[in-house]
Amino acid sequence: MKPYTTALLWLRRDLRLDDQAALYHALKAAEQVQPVFVFDRAILDALPRQDRRVEFIWETLAALKAELQALGSDVLVRHAVAAEEIPRLAQELGAQAVYTNADYEPAALARDAQVAAALAADGIDFHSSKDQVIFERDEVLTQAGRFFTVFTPYKNAWLKKLDPFYLQSYPVARYLPALRRCPAEPLPALSQLGFERSNLQQIGIKTGAAGASQLFEDFHDRIDNYKVARDYPGIKGVSYLSVHLRFGTVSVRRLASHAWQRGTAGSLCWLNELIWRDFYQQILWHRPDVVSHAFKPEYAQLTFPNDPALYAAWCEGRTGYPIVDAAMRQLNQTGFMHNRLRMVAASFLVKDLLIDWRWGERYFAEKLIDFDLAANNGGWQWAASTGCDAQPYFRIFNPVSQSERFDPEGRFIRRYVPELARLPTDALHAPWQAKPLVLAGAGIRLGQDYPEPVVDHATQRALALALFKRTG
Numbered sequence: 273m274k275p276y277t278t279a280l281l282w283l284r285r286d287l288r289l290d291d292q293a294a295l296y297h298a299l300k301a302a303e304q305v306q307p308v309f310v311f312d313r314a315i316l317d318a319l320p321r322q323d324r325r326v327e328f329i330w331e332t333l334a335a336l337k338a339e340l341q342a343l344g345s346d347v348l349v350r351h352a353v354a355a356e357e358i359p360r361l362a363q364e365l366g367a368q369a370v371y372t373n374a375d376y377e378p379a380a381l382a383r384d385a386q387v388a389a390a391l392a393a394d395g396i397d398f399h400s401s402k403d404q405v406i407f408e409r410d411e412v413l414t415q416a417g418r419f420f421t422v423f424t425p426y427k428n429a430w431l432k433k434l435d436p437f438y439l440q441s442y443p444v445a446r447y448l449p450a451l452r453r454c455p456a457e458p459l460p461a462l463s464q465l466g467f468e469r470s471n472l473q474q475i476g477i478k479t480g481a482a483g484a485s486q487l488f489e490d491f492h493d494r495i496d497n498y499k500v501a502r503d504y505p506g507i508k509g510v511s512y513l514s515v516h517l518r519f520g521t522v523s524v525r526r527l528a529s530h531a532w533q534r535g536t537a538g539s540l541c542w543l544n545e546l547i548w549r550d551f552y553q554q555i556l557w558h559r560p561d562v563v564s565h566a567f568k569p570e571y572a573q574l575t576f577p578n579d580p581a582l583y584a585a586w587c588e589g590r591t592g593y594p595i596v597d598a599a600m601r602q603l604n605q606t607g608f609m610h611n612r613l614r615m616v617a618a619s620f621l622v623k624d625l626l627i628d629w630r631w632g633e634r635y636f637a638e639k640l641i642d643f644d645l646a647a648n649n650g651g652w653q654w655a656a657s658t659g660c661d662a663q664p665y666f667r668i669f670n671p672v673s674q675s676e677r678f679d680p681e682g683r684f685i686r687r688y689v690p691e692l693a694r695l696p697t698d699a700l701h702a703p704w705q706a707k708p709l710v711l712a713g714a715g716i717r718l719g720q721d722y723p724e725p726v727v728d729h730a731t732q733r734a735l736a737l738a739l740f741k742r743t744g
Contacts, residue, residue, distance in 0.1 A: 275369075276302040276397075278452070280362050282354075282372040283309045283347065284380075286403050286520035287332045288481040289339060289448070291441040293401035298371035299447035301399075306365055306452040307340065307347040309333055311465050312354040314383070322470045324607040324641045327462065328479050331472070332521055334459050335480035345451035351465050355383050359390040368396060373403035373520070376553050377645045378560040404520060405550045406430075406438055406528055409557050412550075419558040420551070421567075421660040427547050439529040475606045477515070477641065484522035487512050488530075495534065499541035505599075505610035506683030511542065512608075514642035517549070524549075552650035555660055562649055564630070566658035571665075574628070574658070574743050582625040585726050586617075587635055589688075592725035594701060595675035596620045598688035605688070607641035612678055618655035619669040623736040624727055629656035657740065665740035668733050675701040691722050 279302035286292055287309075298305045316326065333349055340346050350357050362370055370391055375384065388398040402408045412429050413419060420426035462469065472479075478486055491511040494501070501509030516522040524546060531543035556562065566572045585591050589600035599613035609617065614636075621632045633652040637643050653659025657667075679685055682700040686693040692700055694714035699706035704718060704725055711718065718724050 274301055274303050276367075277304070278302060278365055278367045279305050279369045279371055280358070280365060280367040281305050281307040282358055282370055283307055284372065284375060284520075285518065286373045287329070287336055288484075288521050288523070289336070289444060290481065291523035291526060292373075292444055292520075293403040293442055294371045294373045294399070296442035296444050296447065297399060297401055298369075299444065299450045301371075302369065302450065304452040305371075305450055306367070306454070307345070308358070308361055309347055309349050310354040310357050311349070311351045311460075313351065314353050314355065316351075316465065316467075319467075320638070321466065322468050324470045324472050324477070325643065326465070326467050327470050327472045328477065328515060328641060329519060330459070330462055330465070330467075331479040332481075332519065335482060337456070337459055339481075340451065341456045343448060343451055344453050346454050346456050348454075348457060349459055351460060355386045355390075358387050359394065359396070362391060362396050363394060369399060370396060371399045371401070374400045374408065375404075376408065376557045378556075378563060381560075404517075404524060405553050406524060406546070407433065407550050407554075409554060412554065419554055421555070423548065423551055423661045426551050426554075427544065430547050430550065434532070439525050439532065441523065441525055441529075471605075472607075477607075479521070481521045484513065484516035487516065488522060488527070492530075495531070495542060496536045496538040498538035500538070502541070503612045503678050505602075505613055506679050506681065506687075510611065514644075515608075518642045518644050548650075549644075549647060552646040555650060556646040562653065562659070563645065566656075567653055567660050568658050571656075571658040571740070571743060574739065576622075576628040576739070577626045578628055578631065579625070582726055583621075583627050583631060585723070586621050586625060586627070586632075590723050591620070591625075591727075592704065592723040593620065593671045593675075593729075594685045594689050594692055594703065595679060596671050598679075598685045601688040602684075603636070603639050607639060609636075609640070610684075612674075614651060615655055616669050616671060616674050618652055620671055622656045623668045624671070624729055624732040626732065626735060626739065629653065629658060666737060668736060670729060672702045672729070689722070692716065 279298045281295055281298045286294065289295065333347065337347055358370060391398050407430060410419065412426060412433060501507055513522060517524060528543060528546050531539040559567065586600060589597040591597055596617055599609055599617045603609040618632055621627050622629050629652045633648060636648055650659060654663060657663060657665035682697050685700055692703060695703060699710050703722060716722055
């Protein structure tokens with residue numbers, strides 16, 4: 273006899289049926305399970321009216337609805353304040369329990385506590401499962417029982433703890449008959465949610481579990497070369513699965529299991545990236561103050577000049593440094609930025625333009641389709657030298673040498689800064705150093721067709737060092 277007659281499955285960052293922890297537990301515990309997704313107005317109302325993330329979710333829900341309707345069920349989609357709508361829906365459906373997968377962001381934890389309390393007042397149980405990480409919260413600790421603040425010891429402890437149990441998939445398929453039978457409901461149009469189409473389809477972003485599987489199959493053939501290829505934005509070296517991990521259209525257990533079992537230098541290097549996700553999630557859970565404050569207290573009072581004109585040039589990809597401008601234009605045009613370039617662009621904003629890392633973090637949070645608070649905050653604080661296991665403040669990326677090293681043929685720059693496309697490669701990375709005849713031959717007038725550098729790297733490097741020394 274199952275303990276519940278009806279359970280509600282609250283979908284959030286887990287938009288799939290395969291290997292889904294909360295769905296598995298709900299199906300095993302209830303005679304009928306009703307999936308529901310809430311376009312949460314507490315989050316959406318502040319977003320721009322064209323948002324690739326909202327459209328990604330919307331497209332994914334359309335596919336998920338079709339999959340569930342083929343099984344005689346459906347996902348109920350609502351546009352409301354989730355903290356109010358979930359208890360209301362649970363009552364309306366006569367549910368005795370709500371199942372969901374854990375979210376570790378401070379605002380999400382507060383929301384879930386509010387929902388759990390409201391449900392408890394109505395005599396409804398609330399169950400939360402681990403699904404978006406391999407190890408959560410305090411599952412990986414130091415021998416002294418403290419949380420890790422340095423990645424490599426964390427990684428070693430993570431790998432030591434890892435065994436096949438943690439990578440087992442949840443056999444959801446055999447329990448799917450417990451899905452609640454219900455008439456199909458139409459998916460609200462994007463316009464009904466207050467949003468417009470973005471360029472998501474034009475740029476070829478693959479949505480839903482089917483899109484994730486397609487990308488993963490493609491990556492199978494390239495994963496062994498990942499360690500070598502991952503740093504070069506001009507070639508197809510990364511997995512492009514980050515948005516699918518963000519919205520749970522693929523199981524992290526499936527990805528980690530494949531990388532671990534394959535055991536090549538490339539696959540284990542990629543597994544490290546999945547471990548970084550867990551690392552930053554546990555940092556956020558133990559230190560939620562990092563959302564708005566430096567992890568390292570000695571850098572809490574850094575006095576950045578924060579020149580708004582320089583910030584605008586960075587945002588718009590017109591700094592005069594081609595690799596930085598190409599990175600920012602990729603972000604603006606596609607909602608994606610290559611990981612190597614995230615580091616380069618972040619370092620340039622903080623240590624060349626002397627702008628507070630929180631300004632850049634907020635910009636990335638608005639633009640990245642794979643935006644994840646823990647990883648975005650962790651990456652920005654790493655680049656700014658204010659975070660845990662951050663690069664030392666005196667290690668400052670040189671945007672020209674980074675460009676020459678990681679886009680040696682200029683493929684990436686030519687794609688996103690087409691006004692420089694005719695420059696010979698040896699002049700492409702620092703066009704202000706090119707001879708006038710070379711510039712003229714490429715049809716470039718610096719300051720008109722492409723900007724002069726907004727700052728001098730050597731000068732700004734010295735100012736950044738002085739700023740950090742003065743504060744630290």
